[in-house]
Amino acid sequence: MIKTLKELCALNGVTGHEDAVxxxxxxxxxxxxxxxxxxxLGSVMIYRAGSREDAKTAMLxxxxxxxxxxxxxxxxxxxxxxxxxxxxxxxVLIGQRVFIGEKRIPGVIGLxxxxxxxxxxxxxxPKLEDLYIDAGxxxxxxxxxxxxxxxxxAFDSKQVEFGDDMLKAKALDDxxxxxxxxxxxxxxxxxxxxxxxxxxxxxxxxxxxxxxxxLSGGKNRPDIALVVEGTTxxxxxxxxxxxxxxxxxxxxxxxxxxxxTISDRELFxxxxxxxxxxxxxxxxxxxxxxxxxxxAIQRARDGIKTAAIALAVRYIHTPISSVKISExxxxxxxIDSFLEEL
Amino acid sequence: MITIFKEITMWDKLAKxxxxxxxxxxxxxxxxxAAEYLRQFTNDVQIDTLGNVIGMIPSPTGVKTLxxxxxxxxxxxxVSGHEGGFLRFVTLGGIDPRMLMAREIRFLTGHxxxxxxxxxxIQQSSDAxxxIPVEDLYIDIGxxxxSCIPIGTVGVFDxxxxxxxNGCVIGKALDDxxxxxxxLRALELIKSPxxxxxxxxxxxxxxxxxxxxKTAAFGLNPDLxxxxxxxxxxTPDAPEDRTFVFGGxxxxxxxxxxxxxxxxxxxxxxxxNGIPYQIEVMSGNTGTNDWAFQTTREGIPAACLLLPLKYxxxxxxxxxxxxxxxxxxxxxxxxxxxx
Numbered sequence: 226m227i228k229t230l231k232e233l234c235a236l237n238g239v240t241g242h243e244d245a246v247x248x249x250x251x252x253x254x255x256x257x258x259x260x261x262x263x264x265x266l267g268s269v270m271i272y273r274a275g276s277r278e279d280a281k282t283a284m285l286x287x288x289x290x291x292x293x294x295x296x297x298x299x300x301x302x303x304x305x306x307x308x309x310x311x312x313x314x315x316x317v318l319i320g321q322r323v324f325i326g327e328k329r330i331p332g333v334i335g336l337x338x339x340x341x342x343x344x345x346x347x348x349x350x351p352k353l354e355d356l357y358i359d360a361g362x363x364x365x366x367x368x369x370x371x372x373x374x375x376x377x378x379a380f381d382s383k384q385v386e387f388g389d390d391m392l393k394a395k396a397l398d399d400x401x402x403x404x405x406x407x408x409x410x411x412x413x414x415x416x417x418x419x420x421x422x423x424x425x426x427x428x429x430x431x432x433x434x435x436x437x438x439x440l441s442g443g444k445n446r447p448d449i450a451l452v453v454e455g456t457t458x459x460x461x462x463x464x465x466x467x468x469x470x471x472x473x474x475x476x477x478x479x480x481x482x483x484x485x486t487i488s489d490r491e492l493f494x495x496x497x498x499x500x501x502x503x504x505x506x507x508x509x510x511x512x513x514x515x516x517x518x519x520x521a522i523q524r525a526r527d528g529i530k531t532a533a534i535a536l537a538v539r540y541i542h543t544p545i546s547s548v549k550i551s552e553x554x555x556x557x558x559x560i561d562s563f564l565e566e567l
Numbered sequence: 568m569i570t571i572f573k574e575i576t577m578w579d580k581l582a583k584x585x586x587x588x589x590x591x592x593x594x595x596x597x598x599x600x601a602a603e604y605l606r607q608f609t610n611d612v613q614i615d616t617l618g619n620v621i622g623m624i625p626s627p628t629g630v631k632t633l634x635x636x637x638x639x640x641x642x643x644x645x646v647s648g649h650e651g652g653f654l655r656f657v658t659l660g661g662i663d664p665r666m667l668m669a670r671e672i673r674f675l676t677g678h679x680x681x682x683x684x685x686x687x688x689i690q691q692s693s694d695a696x697x698x699i700p701v702e703d704l705y706i707d708i709g710x711x712x713x714s715c716i717p718i719g720t721v722g723v724f725d726x727x728x729x730x731x732x733n734g735c736v737i738g739k740a741l742d743d744x745x746x747x748x749x750x751l752r753a754l755e756l757i758k759s760p761x762x763x764x765x766x767x768x769x770x771x772x773x774x775x776x777x778x779x780x781k782t783a784a785f786g787l788n789p790d791l792x793x794x795x796x797x798x799x800x801x802t803p804d805a806p807e808d809r810t811f812v813f814g815g816x817x818x819x820x821x822x823x824x825x826x827x828x829x830x831x832x833x834x835x836x837x838x839x840n841g842i843p844y845q846i847e848v849m850s851g852n853t854g855t856n857d858w859a860f861q862t863t864r865e866g867i868p869a870a871c872l873l874l875p876l877k878y879x880x881x882x883x884x885x886x887x888x889x890x891x892x893x894x895x896x897x898x899x900x901x902x903x904x905x906x
């Protein structure tokens with residue numbers, strides 16, 4: 226599963242451009258799927274029927290997309306101006322290497338040398354519109370021969386295992402969810418399961434809106450939904466304890482709400498009691514920053530009982546996002562046991 | 568005298584040297600490599616008291632000695648404290664704090680860490696416009712207790728050299744290890760017999776204040792010196808009049824401290840050999856090792872020859888291969904006319 230996670234993180238799937246991740250998932254899911262549907266927006270819905278005839282149907286959801294950049298314009302000198310796709314703190318962009326487009330053209334986000342900057346400049350960040358990608362083009366024509374406006378750029382960040390069982394990679398939000406779903410799919414369960422891999426979560430949960438509408442109106446309608454996510458850890462020593470809301474190593478995160486969804490109480494209780502029963506460490510958190518696909522799924526058509534479960538990710542939405550590897554196994558164990566008791 | 572130093576292996580050698588962890592005062596790993604590379608040109612390679620690597624290439628007809636220098640130290644960080652699983656740190660050499668957020672760091676102990684970023688929910692919207700000063704940053708090494716890395720442990724940007732399309736090379740510590748490779752390339756380019764003894768110096772502690780250069784030059788007592796270093800190449804956010812064209816050729820330093828005859832020789836050689844060149848006019852400290860050479864012993868005439876480099880003191884330092892080759896050509900021509 227760690228190999229799968231690393232392979233998934235190595236793929237680029239900037240929101241709206243999830244093709245490489247989707248291809249990987251479809252290939253990995255083929256041996257286990259009873260049905261694979263790619264919907265109009267590009268989300269993948271994989272059905273695996275349960276062994277019981279009167280089985281309930283669960284929907285597990287993870288998003289395939291990641292935050293990244295879009296090339297907005299090219300300067301006369303051949304530098305590329307960009308906008309962010311998804312929420313990115315621009316402070317993490319400076320000095321970062323990126324890959325542009327399908328051809329993976331390497332570039333860097335530059336900043337003039339310290340020696341050329343005033344003290345005042347060094348205290349403040351350049352505006353997003355003043356940042357640029359340097360891919361070594363000598364002028365606009367050279368850049369235009371290889372870059373098209375609208376090309377995406379993804380972080381160039383290797384997967385590094387470090388410290389005590391930590392993994393650093395880009396796009397852990399939400400390739401951890403994708404990897405967990407692919408693992409869970411390997412087993413035929415008593416219940417029916419839709420494994421749903423959505424697009425454009427970072428662009429406003431758009432894939433989840435369409436996918437949950439389709440599933441809740443079809444045969445094998447999901448009775449419950451579980452969103453499997455990466456969530457913001459906040460455990461820097463400089464933060465007061467009440468703001469250190471969750472941390473890698475503190476256990477699987479089972480939130481009772483996020484900013485877009487109040488988890489279904491029954492599902493929340495079942496998840497926490499499952500963790501307790503298994504003796505797996507868990508923690509909660511008052512919210513998951515931003516919304517998750519849960520908001521879209523919960524309110525699809527006449528509603529679906531929905532909850533979320535997540536891994537604490539340090540430095541989420543940056544090239545150095547990091548998780549505790551053992552917690553990926555823990556989250557799979559909890560969901561596995563939860564599904565068996567559905 | 569010259570072993571063929573093929574281009575294909577040159578970038579490999581630069582990669583190895585650039586990727587090495589060797590901040591100012593801790594250059595031994597880079598020094599070992601520099602010594603190994605120099606041994607392809609001479610058997611007389613030594614490391615002096617401060618750690619400078621010195622390769623002597625005598626000329627059968629040589630009376631005088633030319634010292635050719637590039638520094639092999641780099642900027643870095645040093646652990647200054649522990650807070651739980653996180654490290655506090657200071658910078659070694661000049662690093663812009665804006666370059667630090669989300670950086671990957673490799674310590675001399677082998678430990679890996681990342682410069683921690685603030686989670687969004689504790690930030691105000693105006694925070695995004697502000698740079699976090701170094702004293703408020705942490706390095707996360709993924710342990711519950713970071714005290715296994717002693718205070719004083721040094722680290723550098725964890726990144727690898729990349730040989731790009733468009734004739735660009737990017738990586739860390741190209742200031743000034745790229746210039747060390749330029750010296751080797753120049754030695755390889757020399758065609759006519761050399762009439763001056765050459766002392767190649769891979770110097771230490773330049774970023775800490777030209778310290779290695781001082782002792783190396785004292786020990787060698789050369790007749791003249793040339794420092795190979797880097798200068799700022801132009802980028803959209805940098806002042807045009809303080810930066811140089813990327814791909815515009817080597818930059819010849821002109822300064823009160825540099826004998827005009829030496830910079831004039833470099834200019835003339837560039838013109839005669841059809842090598843594009845640029846001029847950087849400086850006053851006071853040039854920021855390169857010639858500043859140290861000029862006041863060593865009784866005073867040694869010293870010039871500087873510079874490679875245009877973008878994003879100096881970052882993990883994405885970038886130079887242009889044409890500039891690299893042209894700088895080496897000009898240095899080779901300079902060596903050939905000395906006697």
